[in-house]
Amino acid sequence: MDKFIRMDGLVVPLDRSNVDTDAIIPKQFLKSIKRTGFGPNLFDEWRYLDHGEPGMDNSIRPLNSDFVLNQPRYRGANILLARENFGCGSSREHAPWALSGYGFRTIIAPSFADIFCNNCFRNGLLPITLDASSIDDLFVAVMATPGYRLKIELEQQVVVTPSGMTYHFEVDAFRKNCLLNGLDDIGLTLKYVSEIKEYEERRKLKEPWLFV
Amino acid sequence: MGKKTLYDKLWDSHVVHVGADGTTLIYIDRHLVHEVTSPQAFEGLRLAGREPWRAASMLAVADHNVPTTDRAQGIADPVSRLQVETLSSNCDEFRIVEFGMTDLRQGIVHVIGPEQGATLPGMTVVCGDSHTSTHGAFAALAFGIGTSEVEHVMATQCLLMKKARSMQIIVEGYLGRGVTAKDLVLAIIGKIGTAGGTGCAIEFSGSAILGLSMEGRMTICNMAIEAGARAGMIAVDATTITYLENRPFAPQGELWNRAVTYWRTLCSDEGAKFDSVIRFDATTIKPQVTWGTSPEMVVAVDDRVPDPSKEVDPVKRKSMNLALEYMGLEANTPITKIQIDKVFIGSCTNARIEDLRAAAEVVRGKFVAPNIKMAMAVPGSGLVKRQAEYEGLDKVFIEAGFEWREPGCSMCLAMNADRLEPSERCASTSNRNFEGRQGLGGRTHLVSPEMAAAAAISGHFVDVRNF
Numbered sequence: 001m002d003k004f005i006r007m008d009g010l011v012v013p014l015d016r017s018n019v020d021t022d023a024i025i026p027k028q029f030l031k032s033i034k035r036t037g038f039g040p041n042l043f044d045e046w047r048y049l050d051h052g053e054p055g056m057d058n059s060i061r062p063l064n065s066d067f068v069l070n071q072p073r074y075r076g077a078n079i080l081l082a083r084e085n086f087g088c089g090s091s092r093e094h095a096p097w098a099l100s101g102y103g104f105r106t107i108i109a110p111s112f113a114d115i116f117c118n119n120c121f122r123n124g125l126l127p128i129t130l131d132a133s134s135i136d137d138l139f140v141a142v143m144a145t146p147g148y149r150l151k152i153e154l155e156q157q158v159v160v161t162p163s164g165m166t167y168h169f170e171v172d173a174f175r176k177n178c179l180l181n182g183l184d185d186i187g188l189t190l191k192y193v194s195e196i197k198e199y200e201e202r203r204k205l206k207e208p209w210l211f212v
Numbered sequence: 213m214g215k216k217t218l219y220d221k222l223w224d225s226h227v228v229h230v231g232a233d234g235t236t237l238i239y240i241d242r243h244l245v246h247e248v249t250s251p252q253a254f255e256g257l258r259l260a261g262r263e264p265w266r267a268a269s270m271l272a273v274a275d276h277n278v279p280t281t282d283r284a285q286g287i288a289d290p291v292s293r294l295q296v297e298t299l300s301s302n303c304d305e306f307r308i309v310e311f312g313m314t315d316l317r318q319g320i321v322h323v324i325g326p327e328q329g330a331t332l333p334g335m336t337v338v339c340g341d342s343h344t345s346t347h348g349a350f351a352a353l354a355f356g357i358g359t360s361e362v363e364h365v366m367a368t369q370c371l372l373m374k375k376a377r378s379m380q381i382i383v384e385g386y387l388g389r390g391v392t393a394k395d396l397v398l399a400i401i402g403k404i405g406t407a408g409g410t411g412c413a414i415e416f417s418g419s420a421i422l423g424l425s426m427e428g429r430m431t432i433c434n435m436a437i438e439a440g441a442r443a444g445m446i447a448v449d450a451t452t453i454t455y456l457e458n459r460p461f462a463p464q465g466e467l468w469n470r471a472v473t474y475w476r477t478l479c480s481d482e483g484a485k486f487d488s489v490i491r492f493d494a495t496t497i498k499p500q501v502t503w504g505t506s507p508e509m510v511v512a513v514d515d516r517v518p519d520p521s522k523e524v525d526p527v528k529r530k531s532m533n534l535a536l537e538y539m540g541l542e543a544n545t546p547i548t549k550i551q552i553d554k555v556f557i558g559s560c561t562n563a564r565i566e567d568l569r570a571a572a573e574v575v576r577g578k579f580v581a582p583n584i585k586m587a588m589a590v591p592g593s594g595l596v597k598r599q600a601e602y603e604g605l606d607k608v609f610i611e612a613g614f615e616w617r618e619p620g621c622s623m624c625l626a627m628n629a630d631r632l633e634p635s636e637r638c639a640s641t642s643n644r645n646f647e648g649r650q651g652l653g654g655r656t657h658l659v660s661p662e663m664a665a666a667a668a669i670s671g672h673f674v675d676v677r678n679f
Contacts, residue, residue: 023647030627031295045648186368203239
C-alpha cells in the first residue's frame with residue numbers, strides 16, 4: 001500500500017446524503033476480476049448520460065454536465081467533500097478502488113458506513129470525519145471559491161483551509177500508523193502465527209465440531 | 213465475572229491477540245465466498261505465494277452473476293461467465309468446497325450457509341458481502357468484509373478489528389396477521405435511520421423476535437446492515453437448535469450434544485449492559501412500503517408519500533426531493549395508489565421456503581393484474597426450489613402468471629440478465645431501493661413477500677391485511 005503522510009488538493013463537493021456504493025460504482029463493473037481500471041466508471045450513472053457497460057470507451061461517452069465532477073472548475077479534484085453516511089450499502093471494495101482510481105486520496109464527511117470506511121484504509125484512501133457544522137462551513141466555502149484547496153496533515157490529524165484555519169479530526173491509531181508507513185495488514189498479522197496456532201488448539205478442545 | 217451480552221461472549225471467545233491500542237486479532241470460523249468479491253483476493257494470495265490458512269473453513273458458491281433461466285445454456289455474458297469460471301478455478305487450485313452452478317445445493321450464499329448447517333451458533337462468520345449479517349440469526353458474530361479483508365482471512369484465518377458498541381433492540385408483543393419480519397425490520401430502519409446502527413452490533417430480542425421462525429430471524433438480521441450496523445444477532449433458543457439438527461455441516465452424535473450444551477449459553481446474561489437500548493411495540497406495526505431511494509424512506513401501506521416541504525432539516529429535505537424525482541412520485545400520494553410494472557420475490561432477505569409459501573398463499577387461484585409486465589419468484593437455493601416444487605408452490609406461482617426461476621441473487625442487484633428498464637416500478641422483496649440497484653433508472657419499492665404478491669395481483673400496492 002502507498003504511504004499517506006500529507007496532501008494538498010482541490011476539493012469537489014458532493015452535496016447529497018446516503019451516497020451508496022451502488023452509486024459509487026454500479027454493479028455491472030463488479031464483474032471484473034482485477035483491482036484496477038474502475039476510475040473511469042466512478043459514479044457512472046450520474047456522470048454519463050448513457051448506460052455504461054464494461055469494455056466501453058468512456059472517453060467518447062456523453063457526459064452529464066450537471067454532475068459536479070464534470071464541471072471544469074473541479075477537474076483534477078482529489079479531495080471529495082460529502083454528506084452523512086457516505087459509502088452505505090454493499091461491501092464492494094470496488095468503491096474505494098474506483099475513488100482512488102479516479103484520483104481521490106481523501107474523503108471528508110460527517111459520517112461513513114463501517115465497511116466502506118474499513119475498505120478505504122486498506123487502499124491508502126483517508127476517510128476524515130468532521131462534525132456536521134464544520135462540513136456545512138466547508139460546503140459553503142468550496143462552492144463560493146473556485147479553485148478551493150485543502151491541506152491534510154495525517155501526522156497532526158488536521159485539515160487546513162486556505163486561510164490557515166484548522167479542523168482537527170480523529171483517526172484510529174492503528175490505521176493511522178498503517179497509512180503513514182504504507183503497512184500491509186497481512187504482513188502484520190502473520191507476526192502472530194504462533195498465537196493463532198495456539199488459539200486454534202484451545203478452540204479444538206472446547207468446540208471440536210468446528211474442526212471436523 | 214461481569215455480566216456479558218451475547219456480543220461480548222462471541223467477541224471474547226474469538227480473541228487471539230489484543231494490541232496496545234485495543235486493535236484485536238479476531239479468529240474467523242467460517243468464511244463464505246462468492247464470485248464477485250473474491251477473485252482479487254485469490255490473486256493477492258497467489259502473488260504473495262500464500263496458501264489459505266484453513267481451506268476447510270471456506271465454502272464457495274456463485275450467486276450474483278448466475279442466470280435464473282435454464283442452467284444448461286450456461287452464462288451468455290462473457291464477463292459474468294469469466295467471473296464464475298474464475299471462482300471455480302480458484303476453488304480447484306486451493307481445494308475449497310464449491311457448490312457449482314448445476315449443483316442442487318447452489319443458491320444465494322446467505323441462504324445456503326444456514327441451510328447446510330455451515331453457519332452455527334458461536335461462530336464468527338464472514339463473507340465479502342454486506343448481507344453476511346444474516347447469519348447472526350444463529351447467535352453467530354457475522355459481518356460483511358471487503359476484498360482486502362477476504363484475502364486477510366484467507367491468509368491468516370483472522371481479522372484485525374476494534375470492538376463495536378452494543379445496541380439492543382427489544383420488540384415486544386405479537387405481529388398482527390399479514391405483518392411479517394420484513395415489515396418489522398423496515399419499521400425499525402424507518403425509525404432509527406440507515407445510519408442508526410453505525411458502529412454497533414445489534415442484538416434483537418423480545419417476545420416478537422423469539423416468536424419468529426429462523427427464516428424470519430434471518431430476514432431481520434439480514435437488514436441490520438441497512439440500519440448501518442456492523443452485525444445483527446439473536447440469541448440461541450429451541451427454534452435455533454431444532455432448525456440446525458441433522459443439517460449436513462452440523463455436528464452429529466455425541467458432538468451434537470456437546471455443541472447444544474454450549475450453544476444454550478449463547479444469550480445475553482440477565483442484567484448485561486448495552487451501550488444503547490431501543491424498544492418497539494410489535495402490535496403497532498403495519499405492512500411497510502418504501503417510497504424513496506434509501507431503506508429508511510419507508511411508511512405504512514395505509515399512509516401517503518411524505519411531503520418534503522414539511523421537513524425542517526435542509527439536507528434531509530434535499531434528499532427527499534431527489535428521491536421523489538428519481539422515483540417519479542408526488543408528495544402526499546396514497547401508497548395504495550402507486551401502480552407497479554414488475555414484481556420480484558427473491559433475494560437473501562426473502563427467498564426462503566417460508567417466504568415462498570406465504571407469497572404463494574396470497575396468489576393461489578388468482579392472476580397477476582394486466583399492467584404487470586413481469587412477476588418472478590426466484591428461490592434462494594436449489595434445495596428451497598425443490599422443496600417448493602414438492603409442495604406444488606411452483607404451480608401456484610405459474611398458474612397465477614408468475615415466472616418460476618432458478619436460484620440466485622437475480623434482480624436484487626441485477627448483475628445477471630434480470631433487471632428493471634428505466635422508469636419501471638417494482639414491488640421487490642429485496643433489501644435495497646438505491647438508485648439503479650435493480651437496473652439503470654429502475655424504481656424499487658421494498659415490501660414483504662405477501663405484500664409483493666398482493667401487489668402483483670392488484671397491479672398496485674394494497675394492504676395485504678384486507679386482501
